[in-house]
Amino acid sequence: MVDAIIKVDGLWFAYKEDEYVLQNIDIQFDDKPTAIVGQNGAGKTTFVKVLKGLLKPSKGDVWIAGTNTKETTVAQLSKIIGLVFQNPSDQMFKSKVIDEVMFGPLNIWKDKKDKNFAYEQSIKALKIVELDNRLEEHPYDLTLSERKLLCLASIIAMDPKIIILDEPTIAQDRFSTRKLAEIIKELIKDGKVILTITHDMDFVAENFERTVIFYQGRVLDDGPTEKVLSNEENVVTAHLELPNLVKLAKALDFKTTPLTIDDFVEGFSTYKKAEG
Amino acid sequence: MGDVSTKISIEHLTYKYPFAKNVSLEDITLSIDAGQSIGIIGRNGAGKSTLCYVLSGLIPRFFHGKITGKVTIDGEDVPTMPLEKLIRKVGLVLQNPFSQISGAKMTVYEEVAFGLENLGIEKDEMHERIDTVLRQFDLYKKKDENPFELSGGQLQRLAIASVLVLKPEILILDEPTSQLDPRGTTEVFETISQLKTLGITILIVEHKFEKLVEYVDKIALLHEGKLLGYDTAEHIFSTSEIETYGVGQPIYTALCKRMGLKKANGYYPVSFGETVALLNGLKGSGMDRRTYNG
Amino acid sequence: MRVLSLYVENDTFIHKLEPITKLLYALISIVITFLFPSIMVGAVFVAFSLLLAISAKVFKRMLLLLNVVLIVLLSMVIIQGLFYRENVTPAFRLWGLTFYKEGLLYSLLLIVRVVNMIISFGVLILTTRPSDLVDDLVQKGLSPRFGYVLASVLQIIPQMLSTTSTITDAQRSRGLETEGNLFQRFSAFFALLGPLVLNSLVEARERAMAIEIRGFSVEGKRTFVRQIPETKADRWIKISLYVAFIVAVVWRIILWVM
Numbered sequence: 001m002v003d004a005i006i007k008v009d010g011l012w013f014a015y016k017e018d019e020y021v022l023q024n025i026d027i028q029f030d031d032k033p034t035a036i037v038g039q040n041g042a043g044k045t046t047f048v049k050v051l052k053g054l055l056k057p058s059k060g061d062v063w064i065a066g067t068n069t070k071e072t073t074v075a076q077l078s079k080i081i082g083l084v085f086q087n088p089s090d091q092m093f094k095s096k097v098i099d100e101v102m103f104g105p106l107n108i109w110k111d112k113k114d115k116n117f118a119y120e121q122s123i124k125a126l127k128i129v130e131l132d133n134r135l136e137e138h139p140y141d142l143t144l145s146e147r148k149l150l151c152l153a154s155i156i157a158m159d160p161k162i163i164i165l166d167e168p169t170i171a172q173d174r175f176s177t178r179k180l181a182e183i184i185k186e187l188i189k190d191g192k193v194i195l196t197i198t199h200d201m202d203f204v205a206e207n208f209e210r211t212v213i214f215y216q217g218r219v220l221d222d223g224p225t226e227k228v229l230s231n232e233e234n235v236v237t238a239h240l241e242l243p244n245l246v247k248l249a250k251a252l253d254f255k256t257t258p259l260t261i262d263d264f265v266e267g268f269s270t271y272k273k274a275e276g
Numbered sequence: 277m278g279d280v281s282t283k284i285s286i287e288h289l290t291y292k293y294p295f296a297k298n299v300s301l302e303d304i305t306l307s308i309d310a311g312q313s314i315g316i317i318g319r320n321g322a323g324k325s326t327l328c329y330v331l332s333g334l335i336p337r338f339f340h341g342k343i344t345g346k347v348t349i350d351g352e353d354v355p356t357m358p359l360e361k362l363i364r365k366v367g368l369v370l371q372n373p374f375s376q377i378s379g380a381k382m383t384v385y386e387e388v389a390f391g392l393e394n395l396g397i398e399k400d401e402m403h404e405r406i407d408t409v410l411r412q413f414d415l416y417k418k419k420d421e422n423p424f425e426l427s428g429g430q431l432q433r434l435a436i437a438s439v440l441v442l443k444p445e446i447l448i449l450d451e452p453t454s455q456l457d458p459r460g461t462t463e464v465f466e467t468i469s470q471l472k473t474l475g476i477t478i479l480i481v482e483h484k485f486e487k488l489v490e491y492v493d494k495i496a497l498l499h500e501g502k503l504l505g506y507d508t509a510e511h512i513f514s515t516s517e518i519e520t521y522g523v524g525q526p527i528y529t530a531l532c533k534r535m536g537l538k539k540a541n542g543y544y545p546v547s548f549g550e551t552v553a554l555l556n557g558l559k560g561s562g563m564d565r566r567t568y569n570g
Numbered sequence: 571m572r573v574l575s576l577y578v579e580n581d582t583f584i585h586k587l588e589p590i591t592k593l594l595y596a597l598i599s600i601v602i603t604f605l606f607p608s609i610m611v612g613a614v615f616v617a618f619s620l621l622l623a624i625s626a627k628v629f630k631r632m633l634l635l636l637n638v639v640l641i642v643l644l645s646m647v648i649i650q651g652l653f654y655r656e657n658v659t660p661a662f663r664l665w666g667l668t669f670y671k672e673g674l675l676y677s678l679l680l681i682v683r684v685v686n687m688i689i690s691f692g693v694l695i696l697t698t699r700p701s702d703l704v705d706d707l708v709q710k711g712l713s714p715r716f717g718y719v720l721a722s723v724l725q726i727i728p729q730m731l732s733t734t735s736t737i738t739d740a741q742r743s744r745g746l747e748t749e750g751n752l753f754q755r756f757s758a759f760f761a762l763l764g765p766l767v768l769n770s771l772v773e774a775r776e777r778a779m780a781i782e783i784r785g786f787s788v789e790g791k792r793t794f795v796r797q798i799p800e801t802k803a804d805r806w807i808k809i810s811l812y813v814a815f816i817v818a819v820v821w822r823i824i825l826w827v828m
Contacts, residue, residue, distance in 0.1 A: 040428060040457045054739050075745045083743045089772055090733070091740040093764025103761070107745030140768075143321050154744065171371065171454045173320045173483050174524025199457045202527060239459045244486050244527045244548070251552045261531050268535070272558070338782055360788045368783045374729075375776035378784075380721035382573060382701050389795035391784035396791035406795070422573065424725065438784065 004028035005162060005193055006051060006081075010060035013050055020058070021046050023217045029162075033184070033194045035204040035225070038214030039239040044197045047214065048164055053077040065161065079108050081162040082155035086170065088139075088147035097142070097150060098135040101125060104158040118157075125157035129183060145176040152183070163187065165196040169203050181207050205229060205243035205259040213238050230257035281350075283446065283477050284308040284331065289345035291330060296341075300326040302501040304345070310445070313468075313478040315488045315509070318498035319522055324481045327498065328450045331479070332368035333359060349446065360395065367439030371451045373431035377423045377438075384426070384434060385410070385419040391442045405441050413437045413467060429460025436467055446477045453484060465491060485513075485526040489546045497523065510543040574724040575700045576631070584626035584693065588804045589703040590710060595622075596690035598811045602818045603683045609675070612682030619689035628696040635692050636685065643681050650677035700724050706798040714792060718781075730770060737765045 006029035013022040022043050038044050049055045050062055053069040062069045065080050085091060094100040098119075105118035126132040129149040134142070139150060148168065155163060165184075169177050177200075184194055184207055198204060204211060204225065211228040213220040215238040221228050229235065232250065235242055242250070245258050254271055258264035289304040301323045308314055316324045329335040336343055336355055347354040349365050357365075370376055381387040385406060392402045410416040413433045418426065423434060432452055440447065449468070453461040461484065468491055471478060482488040488495075489509040497505035497512055499521045505512045512518065513525045528551040532544045537554055545551045579585075584592070599619065603612045623632045651661075654673030661671040694703075701721050708717035741761045742748060748758050 039459055049739065052743055054742060074742045075747055078743055078745045085736070085740045085743070087736075089769045090737050090765055091744065093761060093768065104744035107747075145320050158744070171451065173318075173522075175319050175522035178524075201458075239457070241458045245531070248528070248531075248548065248551060248555075251548075252555055261527070261534055264531060265535060268555070332783060334779055334782065338779060360785065360790070363783060363785050363788075370776065370780060372776060375773045376780040377777075378718070378722065378781050379725050379729075379777060380701065380704075380718050382699070382725070386701070386795055390781070393793055393795060394785035394788050396793050399793060399795070399797065402793065402795050424729065435780075442784070 004030055005065055007063040008051075008060070009062070011047075011050065011057050011062060012059035013046060013055060014058050015046075021217050022050070025060070025219055027212065027219060027222065029193065029195065031191075031193050032209045033188055033207065034196075034210040034212060035208035036195060036197045036212050036214060037199065037201070037204060037238070037240055038220075039199075042214040042238065043217040044214050045166065048083060048166065048195075048197060051164070052081060052083050075108065078104070078158060078160065080160050081164070082158055082160035083164045084152050084155050084166060084168065086167045088144070088151045091151060091154070092139045092147065095138055096135065097126070097131060097137050097139055098122060100139050100150060101154045101157050104154050108158055121159060122153070122157045125153040128156060128186060129153045130179075145172055148172065148176075149179075149183075156187070161191075162193040162195065165194070165198075167198055168196060169198060169200045177203060199240070201229070201241055201243040202245075205245065213240070226257040226259060229259075281310050282307050283310040283312075283349065285346070285348045285351075286331075287346040289330065289343065289347055291326060291335060291343050292341055293326075293339060294341045298501070300501055301330070304503045306496060306503060306506050308477060308479070310477055311472075311475045312494065313472055313480070313492045315492035315495040316479060316481045316498065317483070317485070317488070317495055317512075317523055321500075322498040323501045324498050325450050326501075328368060328448045328479065328481060330354070331446075332366050332448055333357070333362045334368070363391070363444065364395075364442055365444050366446045366448065367436075367442065367444040369432065369435045369439060369447070369449045369452050371454050373428045373435065373455060374424075376435040377431065382422055383420050384415060384423055387423050387434065388438050388441050391438060395442065405443070409437045409441045412440075412470070427460065428456045429463040432456065432460065432464050433467060436464075436471075440471075440476075444476075446479070447471060448479045450481045451483070452480070453482070453487075461487070483524075485524065485546075486528065486548065489526060490548075497521070499523070509546045510539075510541075513546050514543040573700065574727050576635075576695050577699050578628070578631070578696065579699075580627060580697070582626045582697070583803075584622060585697045586801075587697075587807070588798055588800050589694070589698045589706040591804045591807050592694040592698060593703070594808060594811050596687075596694050598815050599690050600683075600687050602815065603686050605818055605822045607679065609679050609682055612679060612686060615686045616682050616689065619686055619693065622693050623689055623696075626693055626697045628693065631696055632689060632692050635688060639684065639688060643684065646680050646684075647674065647677045650674070650680070702796065702798055705794055705796055708792075709794055709798060718786070722777075730766065733769055734762065734766055737762055737769070740765075 008025050008027045011022055011025040012020055014020045025047065036044050036047070046055065050057060051064065053072065053074045056070055064077060069077065092100055094103060101122040102118050105121050106115070109118050123132060126135070129152055131146065131149060131153060139147060142150060168180055187194055196208065208225055210223065211225045212222045213228060213234055220238055221231060221234045229243060229246055232242060243259065245261070245264050249256070249258050249264065249267065254267055256267040258267045285307045287305050289301055290299055291301045292299040304327065316327065318324050326335070329339060330343065330347060331354065333354060335341065337359060343355050354362065377387055378390050381390060388406045388409060389402055392405065410419055413436060415430070415433060415437060418430065423431065426434060453464050456464065465487055468478060468480065480488065480492065492509065494507060495509050495512045496503060504521065513529045518525050526546050528548060529544050529546050532551060532554070538544055539550065539554060545554050599615045603615050623629050650673040651669035652667060652673065654670065654676050657670035657673045659671040660668050661674055662669055704717045704721040708714050738748065746758055746761050747754050
């Protein structure tokens with residue numbers, strides 16, 4: 001039983017007076033990879049910014065690894081919790097891949113002798129995303145998929161315990177999505193806590209144990225992915241779609257909720273046996 | 277066999293961007309009939325967008341570089357066609373909803389007028405066309421709003437409307453749903469359905485294969501600038517090589533390949549409907565067949 | 571804020587005038603006040619411009635605009651009152667400093683000119699839809715390319731501001747300190763400027779492609795979905811303005827020659 005590494009207590013948030021974008025959120029996150037889903041405007045991005053300390057709660061509290069976000073700085077928090085932003089162009093400004101990745105580590109390990117440490121961490125991170133052979137290249141010479149991996153590396157290099165990915169599969173082809181899934185598995189093995197914001201329901205089904213549905217600033221549903229994504233009513237209310245395999249299973253009247261092809265094959269043979 | 281005319285014809289098209297190391301398109305040959313819908317798939321960097329730019333005239337007018345080979349629409353050469361004529365034949369919708377609006381207009385109505393103003397269309401006709409197109413794409417109620425206030429899905433509909441108001445017979449969409457949520461994606465695909473009934477020739481670059489196969493007649497597979505396949509979806513996805521190109525396939529096809537299930541015609545299913553039908557058939561007789569109303 | 575504009579919709583007589591008429595008034599009134607080194611002339615125009623502002627029901631907003639330059643005006647009084655090179659006659663003493671009559675009068679001249687500038691342009695800006703002004707200029711001969719740049723800047727700049735806040739979030743998430751000492755703030759500047767410039771260039775390129783596809787570079791006749799009419803009132807006002815301008819120039823030459 002792992003302790004909650006993120007604890008959210010009675011969180012309300014409003015950008016403008018009395019227009020609450022987040023309402024009464026009570027939630028905890030442990031080490032399970034979790035997907036946060038919902039349509040645009042449901043509050044997912046705002047929620048994640050509050051977790052990162054970029055926004056302070058209007059009401060309520062957020063604790064990251066025991067530290068209250070109201071009592072610390074964003075820079076301090078970035079040592080424990082990292083956020084990979086959606087658009088690489090929103091952060092890239094160095095002329096070499098290695099410099100771009102080292103930016104974060106150099107900021108948080110300011111001690112002179114730690115420059116080497118920052119370098120090592122960056123190389124490690126680049127190895128994980130398989131860009132360690134492109135150190136001297138200009139970030140804009142990389143393809144969009146590679147740039148997204150570069151941004152991921154720039155956060156991994158800071159070695160936070162928690163990594164949040166904001167819409168990692170947008171504008172990606174299937175090949176890159178698969179690569180990303182493998183990287184996520186490796187990070188989980190390394191003991192990282194992975195959260196993601198996404199609309200890609202198939203991606204959620206295949207890679208995330210737990211799913212939280214946001215709708216109009218509130219948590220509509222929260223639980224094991226199989227359970228949450230088999231509840232069609234909630235999924236439709238939140239203007240989302242069922243993962244393709246779940247959709248298929250429902251049409252065939254399965255009793256189980258398959259999240260992967262393996263699940264489906266298993267479920268189908270059991271199903272046939274039961275009916276036959 | 278009816279009077280189907282060839283709308284777009286591409287022969288041995290090769291193109292390299294200026295300052296690029298390699299060619300982006302190599303010896304592409306394909307033709308598209310009027311009213312057909314074609315899906316273009318391939319990994320990022322395969323040349324899909326480049327193909328869209330050539331057909332819409334951005335190459336060579338905007339991007340320069342040299343085109344070799346022949347590209348014609350209605351028999352006329354595309355690279356040398358006067359732009360004024362070309363944009364009345366071909367419209368292009370891009371990925372990013374926000375950077376497609378001109379930014380110079382303060383209402384949706386005026387935004388749609390932008391292209392008409394550039395072409396010098398008379399005022400009365402402008403109003404008529406704009407009204408028609410706003411109603412067609414369910415934007416009439418938003419006509420006085422600022423374009424920047426619209427959602428992603430609405431913006432893409434606006435982009436489509438702004439291009440279709442020029443009455444092109446061909447519409448090219450380059451990953452139109454990639455930045456949209458499921459609701460926005462549905463809106464765009466429903467709009468494409470509408471366009472099909474209007475007889476518009478459609479080319480759409482997409483990675484969401486499960487949705488794509490429901491809307492296109494044929495699929496063109498690009499890989500490293502070359503055209504590796506141009507056929508119906510079931511042909512393209514049923515091959516085993518599709519895995520080696522790293523392009524991916526509809527999840528239904530992957531499932532059926534794993535289960536070794538082919539349709540009666542020897543190909544693997546590619547769509548939701550086909551897969552349900554096939555699997556239902558395996559459940560045995562006398563069972564309740566519920567169809568999914570998605 | 572979606573559009574960088576102070577325009578508020580209304581339907582007063584001034585609102586309905588053609589944008590160029592209002593622009594012409596602003597330009598000609600400014601030129602005339604600068605032609606004559608006379609506080610009287612300046613004051614007359616200030617009064618007239620104020621009347622226009624009241625008639626257009628934008629008086630309150632005009633005061634807010636003037637508030638912004640209040641400090642500048644005050645500093646003009648102080649600087650000229652103390653240091654104007656033709657200062658001879660003392661006017662009064664304050665805090666041990668001598669303020670001179672010549673300087674104070676000169677500063678008053680500057681003030682009426684500046685205030686007229688603000689009010690006359692303010693009337694234009696507060697009563698005219700920005701894209702209407704641009705459309706009007708293009709319809710009367712301004713290059714459409716230039717018109718597009720003017721019109722789009724008003725909406726693109728607010729967009730860039732919102733991108734800046736996303737960029738700031740992204741860099742702060744990577745440990746960038748945006749508060750702190752001068753050196754820290756200076757280094758922070760580049761981490762924010764870099765992505766902003768690159769982002770803007772990429773977006774500008776995409777937008778250029780999008781407008782190209784919609785015929786932006788097509789030569790030949792252009793039409794306008796929002797036609798800006800020139801009424802009789804507009805013509806009369808413009809004629810009066812041209813006449814006033816010619817009279818003022820001639821008069822000034824005569825005064826100069828005398």
